[in-house]
Every structure is written in C-alpha cells, then in structure tokens.
Amino acid sequence: MKWKTSVLAIPLAAAFAVAGLGAPQAQEPKRGGVLKFVVPDEPPSFDGHRETTFALIHPIAPFYSVLIRPDPQDPDNPAKFQCDICTEMPTATDGGKTFTFKIRQGLKFHDGTPLTSADVLATFQRIIFPKEGISSARQAQLSMVESVTAPDADTIVFKLKHPSGAFIPALAAPFHFIYSKAKLDADPRWYEQNVMGSGPFVFDVREAGARITGKRYDNYHHKGQPYLDGFEAIFAKTQTLRVQAIRGDQAAAEFRGLPPKSRDDLVAALGKDITVQESDWNCLLITSPNHERKPFDDARVRRALTLAVDRWGGAEALSKIAIVKTVGGIVFPNHPLAATKDELQKMAGYWPDIKKSRAEARRLLKEAGQENLKFTLANRAVDQPYTIVGTWLIDQWKQIGVEVTQKAEATGPFYAQLRSGNFDVALDFNCQSVVNPLSDTSKFLGTKAGDQYGRYTNPKIEAIHDKMNQTADVAEQRKLMREFERIVLDEEAHNSISLWWYRIIPHRSYMKGWKVSSSHYINNQLDVVWIDK
Amino acid sequence: MGHGRQAVALDQTNITGIWTTMLRYVIKRLLLMIPTLFGAAVLIFLLMRTIPGDICYLRLAAGGGSVVQDVLNNCRRELGLDEPMLMQFWAFIKGLVTFDFGKSMWTNRPIVDEIALRFQLSLQVAIMATLTAILIAIPLGTLAAVKQNTWVDYFVRTFTIAGIAMPSFWLGILIILAILVTSKAWFGVPWMPPIRYVPIWQDPWYNLSMLIWPALATGYRYSAVATRMTRSALLEVLREDYVRTARAKGLYEKLVINRHALRNALLPVVTVVGIEFAFLMGGLVVTEQVFNLNGLGKLFVESVLNHDYAMTQFLVMMVVAIFAFTNFVVDICYAWLDPRIRYTR
Numbered sequence: 001m002k003w004k005t006s007v008l009a010i011p012l013a014a015a016f017a018v019a020g021l022g023a024p025q026a027q028e029p030k031r032g033g034v035l036k037f038v039v040p041d042e043p044p045s046f047d048g049h050r051e052t053t054f055a056l057i058h059p060i061a062p063f064y065s066v067l068i069r070p071d072p073q074d075p076d077n078p079a080k081f082q083c084d085i086c087t088e089m090p091t092a093t094d095g096g097k098t099f100t101f102k103i104r105q106g107l108k109f110h111d112g113t114p115l116t117s118a119d120v121l122a123t124f125q126r127i128i129f130p131k132e133g134i135s136s137a138r139q140a141q142l143s144m145v146e147s148v149t150a151p152d153a154d155t156i157v158f159k160l161k162h163p164s165g166a167f168i169p170a171l172a173a174p175f176h177f178i179y180s181k182a183k184l185d186a187d188p189r190w191y192e193q194n195v196m197g198s199g200p201f202v203f204d205v206r207e208a209g210a211r212i213t214g215k216r217y218d219n220y221h222h223k224g225q226p227y228l229d230g231f232e233a234i235f236a237k238t239q240t241l242r243v244q245a246i247r248g249d250q251a252a253a254e255f256r257g258l259p260p261k262s263r264d265d266l267v268a269a270l271g272k273d274i275t276v277q278e279s280d281w282n283c284l285l286i287t288s289p290n291h292e293r294k295p296f297d298d299a300r301v302r303r304a305l306t307l308a309v310d311r312w313g314g315a316e317a318l319s320k321i322a323i324v325k326t327v328g329g330i331v332f333p334n335h336p337l338a339a340t341k342d343e344l345q346k347m348a349g350y351w352p353d354i355k356k357s358r359a360e361a362r363r364l365l366k367e368a369g370q371e372n373l374k375f376t377l378a379n380r381a382v383d384q385p386y387t388i389v390g391t392w393l394i395d396q397w398k399q400i401g402v403e404v405t406q407k408a409e410a411t412g413p414f415y416a417q418l419r420s421g422n423f424d425v426a427l428d429f430n431c432q433s434v435v436n437p438l439s440d441t442s443k444f445l446g447t448k449a450g451d452q453y454g455r456y457t458n459p460k461i462e463a464i465h466d467k468m469n470q471t472a473d474v475a476e477q478r479k480l481m482r483e484f485e486r487i488v489l490d491e492e493a494h495n496s497i498s499l500w501w502y503r504i505i506p507h508r509s510y511m512k513g514w515k516v517s518s519s520h521y522i523n524n525q526l527d528v529v530w531i532d533k
Numbered sequence: 534m535g536h537g538r539q540a541v542a543l544d545q546t547n548i549t550g551i552w553t554t555m556l557r558y559v560i561k562r563l564l565l566m567i568p569t570l571f572g573a574a575v576l577i578f579l580l581m582r583t584i585p586g587d588i589c590y591l592r593l594a595a596g597g598g599s600v601v602q603d604v605l606n607n608c609r610r611e612l613g614l615d616e617p618m619l620m621q622f623w624a625f626i627k628g629l630v631t632f633d634f635g636k637s638m639w640t641n642r643p644i645v646d647e648i649a650l651r652f653q654l655s656l657q658v659a660i661m662a663t664l665t666a667i668l669i670a671i672p673l674g675t676l677a678a679v680k681q682n683t684w685v686d687y688f689v690r691t692f693t694i695a696g697i698a699m700p701s702f703w704l705g706i707l708i709i710l711a712i713l714v715t716s717k718a719w720f721g722v723p724w725m726p727p728i729r730y731v732p733i734w735q736d737p738w739y740n741l742s743m744l745i746w747p748a749l750a751t752g753y754r755y756s757a758v759a760t761r762m763t764r765s766a767l768l769e770v771l772r773e774d775y776v777r778t779a780r781a782k783g784l785y786e787k788l789v790i791n792r793h794a795l796r797n798a799l800l801p802v803v804t805v806v807g808i809e810f811a812f813l814m815g816g817l818v819v820t821e822q823v824f825n826l827n828g829l830g831k832l833f834v835e836s837v838l839n840h841d842y843a844m845t846q847f848l849v850m851m852v853v854a855i856f857a858f859t860n861f862v863v864d865i866c867y868a869w870l871d872p873r874i875r876y877t878r
Contacts, residue, residue: 038728044592044639044839052594135593135604192641208640208647209835210827211729234729237831238822240706241728245825248713248725269713269723411595412586412840419590450601451594 029227029513033531038236038251042209045192048177049127050135054520057174058255059212059233062526063110064177064197065221067101067120067156068168070434072528075517076279078335078435081172085115085198085221086156096163096472101156107221109180110202117150122181124148124156126188134188140450141170141439144469163472169436174522200226200527210235220527227513227530239384246274246508252531253507256520257281259323259384266506275509277516280326280333281501282440283431285389288454288495290423296375299492300368305425306349306489306496307361308400309393313354315499318392322385325502330444330485331437332518333500336474337481338437347490361400374403375424378417381408389498390427418453426453431501433521438469438477444488444495456494461487562864566857573853574629574846578622581842588612588638588840612638625846639841647844648832648851654730655828657740658747659813663806665752666759670802673756674763675795681768689760696757702819705750709823712746728825747824751817755809762805766798773797804863811859815852 041055048056048064068089071080083089086101093100107115128145130136144164149157160167177197183190195203200222201214215230234251236242243262245251247269258266266274289296289305296302311327319325329347331338344350351357365371379390387408394404404425409417417423432440443449445465446456461484468480488494505516513528589608594600609615613624628635634644677689709725716724727743770776771794779789818830829848836844 045641050593132603133607135600135608137593137600207650207730207827208642209651209832232729234825235827236728236825237835238825241823241825244709244713244725245728248716248723250725250728269717410586410838412584412588412591412838415590415595416585416587419587 027512027532029528029530030532031227031530032229033533035228035231035253035511035526035529035531036251037231037233037253037255038242038245039233040235040237040239040242040254040256042235046195047189047192048175049123049130049179050137050192051175052137054256057521057524060195061174061177061524062199062201062214062226062231063195063203064199064525065107065115066172066174066176066178067124068172069174069525070172070517070522072523072525073515075515075523076435078169081168085120085178092163094159097160099158099160099167101158103154103156104221105154107198108219109198110196110217111180113180113182115178115180115198116153117156118153119181120156120178121148121150122184123176123179124158126179126184127176131188138170138173138175140442141166141173141436162470164438164469165472165474165477166436166438166469169434170439172434174433174524200525201228201231204230222527226527228526231526246506249508252511253505253514255505255524257323257501257503258506260320260504263504263506273509274506275511276504276506277514278505279503279516279518281323281503281520282332282433282435282518283429283501284328285324285385285498285501286428286430286443286495287393287498288426288428288452289493290421290425291454291456291494292421293424295368295370295373296424298368298370300364301370301373302493302496303348303490304361304364304368304370304400305397305402306493307351307357307364308402309349309396309496309498310354310357311350311499312352314392314396318385318389318499319502322388323501323504324385324389324499326500328500329497330441330488331481332435332440335435335437337478339482339485343482347486348493349489349496358400365400365402371401372403373401374405376405376407378414378423378426379406379408380414380427381410385501386427386429393427393498421453421455423453427498428453431519431521433519435518437481441465441481441484444484446494452495454494456492458487458492458494461494559865562861566861569857570629570850570853574626574850575622577846577849578625578842581837581840581845582618584837584840586840588842589614591840592639625843629850634847635843637836637841637844639836639839639844644844644847648829648848650730651827651829651832653732654744654826655814655817655830657733658744658751658817658826658828659810661744661748662752662755662813663810665748666755666809667806669752669756670759670763671795671799674760674802675767675790677760677764678767678771679790689764693757693760696753697761699754700819701751701754701817702823704753705747705820705823708746708750726824730827743824744826747817747820747826750824751813751820755813758809759802759805762802763798766801767794770794770798800867803866807859807863808856811852811856814855815848 039055039058041053043051043053043056043060045051046060048060065085067084067086068081069084071077071082074080081089085104085107087104090099090101092098103117103120109115125148126134127136128139128142128148130139144160144162144167145158146161147159151157179191180196183196200217200220202217204213204215206212212233213230216226216228220226236245242254243258243266246254247266263276267276287305289302291297315325315327326333329339329344345352365373377390377394380386390406394406397404418426430443443452445462446452446454446458448462464480464484468477468484471477489496503516503520510531510533511529512532513530515523517523589605593604593608613621636642637644637647640647673689677686680686713723713725726746727739730743731739733740776789776794779793815829815833817828818834821828821831833848836848
C-alpha cells in the first residue's frame, strides 16, 4: 500500500502543501479545539451493525469503541491491527481456529455503566448471529465464526469453523461498534435511534439534516486522548460547497475524497494552509454483463468487452479528472495477495499491447456473430467516478465497433433495474473497509454473493473461493487467488474491472494526527486527531 | 377601483349584510380547499409508487454489501409496504385528518421532528427574500413607471430582465465565489458564509451572515418579477380618469402617485408576492444546495430519492396547503378590497 502527499498541478503551491505534511509525527499533539468537517450525506440510522454507508462512520464512529482496529498511524498495513478495548492482539490457538481476547479493565460507557466482555459478547452475537428482525450488514464476512463466548468478565473467545486469514481483518471492520448489553436487552433496536458508546467523544447534538456534534469523553481508555474538545460533522450534499467550505474555513476536511480538480483549486487558493493526503482506495467499478441476456451469455462477447479497454493508457488520463487511478486486478493494489504487473499483463484486458488486444476483441465478436453489437450501459447518475468512467468505457468499446448508450439513473431506479435483471451491462461498484481480499472478492462469486448483479453461477470459482478462505497458508491463498482472478476476469470474463479508485483528501494544515487510509470507512474515530492553530 | 369604492360607501348602511356575505364567501373558499387537498393526496400517493426502487433495499444495501431477503421482507412489513395499496392510502389519509403524520420511512423518526428545524429555516429565507423583493420591486417599479422611456426606465428594465434570466443558484455560486475572492484580497484570508443554521434568536449575527446571501440571490429574481408587475400595473393606473382628476385638482404629484395610483396598482403585485412566497417555502431546491441550507426543498429532493413515501407525501401536502392558504388569503384580501368580487360570489 502506498500513500503519499500532494500530487499537485501547481508546483509552487504543491511545495507548500508538501511542506505542511510530514510534520505531524514530529510535533507533540496539543489539547483543545473543535474539529469541523463536512459529510456528504446523513445516515439513515445510528446503528453501525446495520448500516453500510460512510455517512454513518464519519459522524458516528467517534462515539464508539471497537474491539480491534487498524493502527491509526499505519492504517493500511495488512499485518498491523491494534487493540482498541482489548489488551493485546491474540495469537491463534487450536490450529488457527480459536482467538482469545482479553478486555481492558475499568472501561466505562458514556452513561457510567461498566463495559465488560458481556457487552462485547452481546455485540458480536448481534453482528454474527442476529435475531429475527435485526439487520446485520456484515454477517457474511464473519461467517467463519462458529461461536463467541465470554468465559469471564475480561475475556472473549471466538471459535472458528476453520482457520481463516479473513477473520482478523473482518473483525476490525469500523462498523463493529461495541454496544451495551443492557441497552440491547431492553430493546434490540435501541441503537438505531440512539447513541451511547465508550469512544473518544460523547454524543451531544443531532440536528436533522444539518449536523451531529460530539464532546470530549474524559474517561476515554487511551490515556491523554482524545486531543480535541469536540467535533462537529456538518452535512453538505454538494461537492462544490464542501470544497468551498474548506477553502473558506467553515470546515477543516471532508473525509470521503475529492476529485483532482478540487484538490488543485484548494492548493492554488490556500497554499501552505492546505495539506493533501492521497491513497489508492479500496473501491472499484465493476462492469457486469447480464449473463441471462443474449449475447452476454457468450464468454467470447464478454471477453471482447474487457479486451477493448486500454487500462494502462486510460489510467493516466482519467486520473486527472476522476477519482480513479491505479490499474489492478481483483485484489487491492500492492496487497500481498494482489497480482503483480507481470501477472496482470497476462490476463485479457491488461495486455501491454492495446492494438493486439483490440484485434483479438474484434475477432471474438466476429466469431460470436456480434460484429455490430449495440447495448445500453446501466449506470448511477453520480459524476465521480461513475458517469465519467462510464463515458470512457463507451469510447473504449467504440474502438472495436461496439455502440453503447449510457443510461444513468438515480440510485433507487438503478438498483431496481439491476435487481430485476432488466439491463444489458451495468457499472456496479465494490467498496470495502479494511483491506481483506479473501472476503472482499466474494462480490465476484456470482449469484451466491447476493450483491452480484451479473446473474451467473460458477461452481468452479465457488470451490476455489471456499478453499482459499479455509487455508491459513498465504502462499496457497495467493496461488488460489490467481486462479480465481483468471477465471473471473479472463477465461469467463464474468466481470471486468475498470480502474481502482484513488482517494484524495485535501484538509486544512492545522488538522494534525490524521492519516489517510485505503478506505473512507476507516480511521475516523478522531481520537488521535488534534488541531494546531 | 374608483367605482368599487363608491359601492362600498353606498353599502355601509348594511354592515351585517357585508359580514354575512363575507362569511359565506370564506366558508365557500375553505370548503373548496378540501377537494384540492384530496386531489393532491391521490396524485402524490400514486406518483410516488410509480418510481422504480425500494426504500428497504436502498436503506440496507445501496451503500455496498448484500442483504438477505428475510430482512428486506421484515423492513417492508414494518413500513407497511406489504399492505394493499388501498390500505396504505387509507392510513395516509387517516394520518392527515387526525394530524398524526407518522414517521419518516428513511430515518424512522417522527416527521414533525424531522421538519421542525427545516421549516424554521425555509420560513426565514422566504420572509427575508420576500422583504428583499418588496424593498427592491416597489420603489424600482414605481420609478420605472413614472420615468417611462427615460434612461431610468431602461436601467430598471435591464436590471429586471437580468434578474429573471439569471438562475438564483447560479447567482448564489457567484456570490460565494465573490465573497471568497474579495475576503482573501482584502483580509488575506478567504471567508465564507456559515454553512450550518443557527436560529436567529440564538445568534442573530451568525444567522444573518448565513441567510442574507440566499435571501439576496432569491430575492433578486423574485424582485425582478415583482418590479415588472409593479411597473406595468402602475402605468395602466396612471392612465385612469381618476388619476387625471386628482392631478386636475392640483394635488402634489407625489400624493397622486402614492395615494391614488400606487395603492390601486398593488393588487396584482400582492398576488405575485403571495404565490412566490408559497413557492419559496418548498421550491428552493438548488439554492438550498448551493448555500447548504437545510431547508424543506432539500429535504423534498432527498426524500424522493430515498423513496421515503411518508415524508414526500407529507411535504407535498404541506406545500399544497401553504399554496391553498396563501391563495385563500389573497382571495380574501381581494374580496375585502374590491366589493365587485364579493357581490358576484
């Protein structure tokens, strides 16, 4: 994983921006101040176990503790998770099937009641084995768990069905807020409308559609933290306004990600007062041909579509206007399980010679009797990066004589169309939190995945995926991942990937201690953030 | 109008008769609101259900990830979406009649709580924009009419045509950029109006520094319409016989304009102001986005996109009620000011 500062259009301003970074590590954090940031959406509820949106994480995560989390100072290190309310990261026992966590003593919820392993147990029972009527969005990601028990007040034990490399990253998901057992017993859905955790900040105010604020929790278990007196999450729907809010210092940051143009505008306007952090983003747009509709039931047609796309050439141009950048396969770029450039270039759609690739695409279409192929691309009516990438893909397909019309719709009608199967090819997305390729790739399992709209079933890839998830041997996982990737993206071309997203976070230089990560879902508890004004 | 005034003077001997006529007129207007509201209710109920999409799916899975069918079914059951359409409509109408507006399907919180703050904000912006429009429109419209075909008139016409042609949201963006650029040039630091609402009684300075800009942006367009209306109405009245008579009597020109001409010319202007005010309560969709105003217009769009039937239906009914009420007040004013209307009903 790489993250770097300031890839900037304006060199002089860039120099200032770079100068603003790197300093936080050297400085002693200061206490005080209220951090204001903008959030593009408001969450439907406050329940982290139920919701899937970043709009919940940004304003609500600071109120909660989690069992473990990515290291806030090194959030993308796949081998570096740290305890939040446990005392130390456990070593697996029982052949990699049992994980025993010791819980810190003396923890308290914001209402003053003690937090013990019983609360952790109730939390994970709700996430992994939800009762009827309770929605748990990440239940499937922890499906390897056989049981969770709390043998005493300070211990929580996870017993797995089989060893799994996906378990720890899945456990570290930022949505796994620790809830109070007493509250859950009284009303299992209490947390949908209320906030009461043990995190660095105490819930203060929610103004419908406007903002959520938090105040410092003085008894927070990470000594000396949080540094801020409070925070204010302001909901601001339009991107232009969010950018202007940072420029006019009505907000210090926006933690989702802004396009390159906004970054350049802010750097030009603010110089050293703005710092830019950038990272590859654990999100990707997936082209999903509808396998139940002709001619997309023919692998030759699907392969032709991916062969037409010049990913290596497109990356450079697109990254100047959209939040996409890196060419990658099925696994997050630069992860140990990801394909290397050499491995990628052997797959259809990644060949270094685009002319050869497109010639092959034309040949396949001719062979399939689809030389004059025309279809409609179903897309979300969201600029960044959906319609921009959609438009680029249409141009790529035009190069092999395929005529495509883009149908961009609001999220509701878009998903209604995908779920009913009434589409030719769709541009779907896969956004995950903690990089966890063994779990993240389940999106490509076809109908079995539940959120794959390509309408295909392939027992071969299901078997590979199961096997990959049941071995703790990384070399074996990697080998199986290549096979899985080859079938999904090349041999069957069930799906094709455009480019991985690229996260650009320009923030006020006085905001220190925060590090960009590969996901807009993680590293948002704000306990390590401070203000240097 | 002069004729109408004479009629009123003649009728003053029968005050009771006037009140009875007025009361009958008011009741009739109120009763006529019922079919209007019912028609709107039917329309919005059916229209919302023709939009493809599912609130449960959007709420539980559109952010990424999958959701099992049982959870979706449970969600639909809770929201009453598994009930027959007729039952859903009955529940909606019953809620309206009993003033039990229910909960937002998206947030599961009472609709009244969800709109409380937004209503305040929209109302304040509507009032401020209306005041801005009136303060600009009446003097400018009068000036343009009195100085017809002079450079003053040409200037006002250009100003108003620009106001009508320029979208408020675009003007809003220009205002924000201008503030950012000029504040940076003058003070070295870019300043931007606040982006979150604080009620005026809590912090008047903060409140006004946020809302004055959208009020100006929308008030300008609004004033352009009202200025043109004032100008044309006044030009018409200035040609009336009774104005000529007033001048012939030797009255000051100022008195002729203010007392005899302008008051009579304002009737159509009042109508425009009333309709625009009602529109501003729920129609400032884009301007609200530009200034991050957490108003009813923004909520309107979000609830439609989220397939929040309960919220959308309530908002539509509220806006229809505001329109109906504004029209009712305007009609009553008309009837009160112009006896010809009263007698012909």
